[in-house]
Amino acid sequence: MITPPSYHRHQKSQLDRTQGGTIVSFTTVRHPPAGFPDAPIRIGLVALDSGAQVIGHILGEAPMIGDRVAPRMRMARVTPQGLRIYEVAYESLAQVSVKDHFVFEGYILALTGPSGVGKSTVNNILCKALSEYVSPVPILTTREAKKGDDGEYIYVSHEEFITLQDRGLLAAATQIPSNTEDRMYGYCKENITAIWKEGRIPVVVTEMHLLQGLSRTFGRRAILSCGLLPPGRSRRAMLSQLLHRLRARGRDTEESIADRVKNAGADLDFFTQRRELFDHLLVNDDLTSVVDALKGHVLRTQEERA
């Protein structure tokens, strides 16, 4: 039971928990107790560098016992009373590149947001308006070409995609869960570095896994990361706005829309849980103002470089 006073006391020890350490053991609790969201939670026992041990959430794709971990403060959940619980989670560093110095080759402008929020539209307008500074990066995908695709995709077969991934030619790759189609997406390193060579800023349209992949490949500092949120005062309002937009654009079947809205919920949570991955969060209620804001950010980085 967490109440405001007990949470307040707990907060005092957060600093002690904010340390690196090693995973002693971890498990995935498939049936959380009452008061927690009904979704599996990965929890581990971590031996901190101070010598103390703590129990906390474990992040990372494939953690192992003995992995080094780094602390990540994030929102764990909201209690039924509306209390926002922030907890230190521990991210396994084994899969993450631990290079200290990424060679800074240039900025990437990343637009992240749930399906239907208008990433592609913003991307198109921005690339036209700032054509001398930015170029879109084509997305590699294994899904079928669809009516409404606007030349932003390179279509490859599943096998080709896996080969590219195995050979380390992809800057980021992800598989988006779907019942209706095979949906792997990724970015070729080559496409991004080519744009840098021209002295321009590559613009990528990403989602949570691709964004993390890019920051692992090029370093978080190289990414000018903008999150796009749908308008709406509550999560529910935002989701219904997305549903409306997805239906209105008429590109997807009803089944695929259901899929996309399901994933969108997780995308919205990602903004709060991994706030450190975003430089700017923009609400897409008016295209012109969003594009203007982005233009501002892009021009500022260009000035910095000059």
Place this chain on the structure above:
Amino acid sequence: MNGELFLSGHGQTKFGEWWQKSLKDLLSEAMSAAIADAKISPLSIDAIVIGNMLGETLSGQAQLGAMTSAMLPHRPPALRVEAACASGSVAVHTACALLESKRAETVLVIGAEKMTDSDPAHVAAALMGAGDAELDAPSGLTFPGIFGLIAARYMHEYGLTREDLSLVSTRHHENAASNPFAQFRNAVKPEAVSESSLIADPLRLLDCSPITDGAAAMILSRTHRNPICLKASQIATDTLSLTERPSITSFASTRDAFARACEEAEITKEDIAHLELHDCFSIAAIINLEDMGFADPGTGIHLYRNRSADLSINLSGGLKGCGHPVGATGVKQMCDIAKQLKASKQRYGAAHNFGGAGATCCVHILEQTIS
């Protein structure tokens, strides 16, 4: 043990999902069975000790001492004790104190738990009361989760395989088949354990003891003689939270309680013919055997692979086969040891019961006087 303590009688309800019985009904049924078995007048009971963990949280019922006492015409003094899953054996330990100090001559000990009224998420949250509310619970950890951490670490350290671990539940189900009071009397193949749904990796559904209703009672007395007597009753404790322990693949409380109990009964572990151990999760059974010295660290599974002729382990079916109404388990284990000794004509048996992840551990040793 200060003077002779006889286990004059014992009884229990069938363990299971008893939607038609309340906590009160369970208490009353077990009490009557024990009194009938002891063949004594209820009026000779001069104290009652109840072991129960979740009365308030799951049934909204505290004050179990007075409630049980009121079931007897002379309303003897009564009290309730709690130590999570070890509540039952802590009740026995408390009764020993009353008897040895000559506060009482004959004590009724009851362990009872009513768990199936609530939905599993609430039961999981309530059981987390046995962990550390500040260090363990805020992350959403459950007891299967705690033992998942322990199992993952154990497998990492000793290379225990999934197939090996599955053997534990298979054996317990096999034993439960011949126990009329057990919740699950069906055989379970090791493959079925390995394929059951994941609860907290690497633990699966059939690695976990179930949520159960049930009660068990016994009469301990200085005067009502019986061939079965209590030779040792020991409690040991450890930290509530796993985070404060140097190792999570061994329980210090088990080691301490068992060593002290053997010393008190003046026996060695080789004298023990029947053992009921606390297998709340399959991995716990393996670790307990190692902590009590029946196997070296990392080799507890050998006793499940090759059964020993001199030592029976969880012949009743254990917590996995019989069910685990938390407060009742400690008392029920001792009832089972008494039955096993009578049937096999052996001399010594031990009951090992712990609460939480070994935060409290009780070991009791029973002796059958062979005439």
